[in-house]
Amino acid sequence: DGGITQSPKYLFRKEGQNVTLSCEQNLNHDAMYWYRQDPGQGLRLIYYSQIVNDFQKGDIAEGYSVSREKKESFPLTVTSAQKNPTAFYLCASSIREAGSYEQYFGPGTRLTVT
Amino acid sequence: EDKVVQSPLSLVVHEGDTVTLNCSYEVTNFRSLLWYKQEKKAPTFLFMLTSSGIEKKSGRLSSILDKKELFSILNITATQTGDSAIYLCAVEAGTASKLTFGTGTRLQVTL
Numbered sequence: 001d002g003g004i005t006q007s008p009k010y011l012f013r014k015e016g017q018n019v020t021l022s023c024e025q026n027l028n029h030d031a032m033y034w035y036r037q038d039p040g041q042g043l044r045l046i047y048y049s050q051i052v053n054d055f056q057k058g059d060i061a062e063g064y065s066v067s068r069e070k071k072e073s074f075p076l077t078v079t080s081a082q083k084n085p086t087a088f089y090l091c092a093s094s095i096r097e098a099g100s101y102e103q104y105f106g107p108g109t110r111l112t113v114t
Numbered sequence: 115e116d117k118v119v120q121s122p123l124s125l126v127v128h129e130g131d132t133v134t135l136n137c138s139y140e141v142t143n144f145r146s147l148l149w150y151k152q153e154k155k156a157p158t159f160l161f162m163l164t165s166s167g168i169e170k171k172s173g174r175l176s177s178i179l180d181k182k183e184l185f186s187i188l189n190i191t192a193t194q195t196g197d198s199a200i201y202l203c204a205v206e207a208g209t210a211s212k213l214t215f216g217t218g219t220r221l222q223v224t225l
Contacts, residue, residue, distance in 0.1 A: 004156075017119060031211055040123070042217040043157075050211065058212070090156065094211060101150055103213060105156040 004106035006091050011111045020108045021076045023091035032074035033092040033103060049074055085113045102106060116141040118205050120216035127223055131193050134204050135219045137203030138185040147179055150202040157202055193223045
């Protein structure tokens with residue numbers, strides 16, 4: 001079965017702690033993305049990576065970090081510098097070619113920081 | 115800065131009604147416009163539109179793009195309670211295959 005997996009589904013952390021969200025895909029997609037979704041705000045791009053060992057900041061990268069050491073994995077770390085980390089986090093992937101292709105989404109991780 | 119605006123923000127209709135959801139955009143180097151349906155978790159892909167005036171259809175859902183006026187509509191005919199969801203519009207622009215999303219339209223279909 002091809003797809004994108006995110007773990008865990010729900011995550012609870014105390015303020016001041018870093019936390020890493022997992023994203024794995026077996027679709028052989030080159031590009032991977034992290035989005036944050038808050039109520040009434042749609043999806044906002046945090047970081048994206050078009051190829052292994054390379055990634056770029058999205059619109060709201062402050063307080064987050066990523067790595068792309070393997071094609072199939074793109075973990076996101078929410079650091080203590082992120083002022084409002086409680087949100088629903090979605091990972092996506094897509095083929096990176098000349099044409100336009102849709103992004104496929106994982107099931108998401110709901111992070112609650114208290 | 116790329117911008118995507120959806121309207122209305124939310125909508126409540128009765129089963130059997132027809133609805134039209136709107137998406138307008140202002141982006142640099144437009145490549146495509148995509149519609150997604152989000153029920154509980156992961157958004158699922160509905161349509162990708164790249165050319166003006168060509169309707170894409172899937173069952174009771176259809177969508178069309180107007181690249182001159184910079185908008186798209188998503189139509190759902192004979193709505194069912196299973197159509198209740200958030201409908202997201204996203205635009206791909208530039209060279210980096212990034213999507214800019216609108217805030218979504220929350221559709222509720224009641225019996």
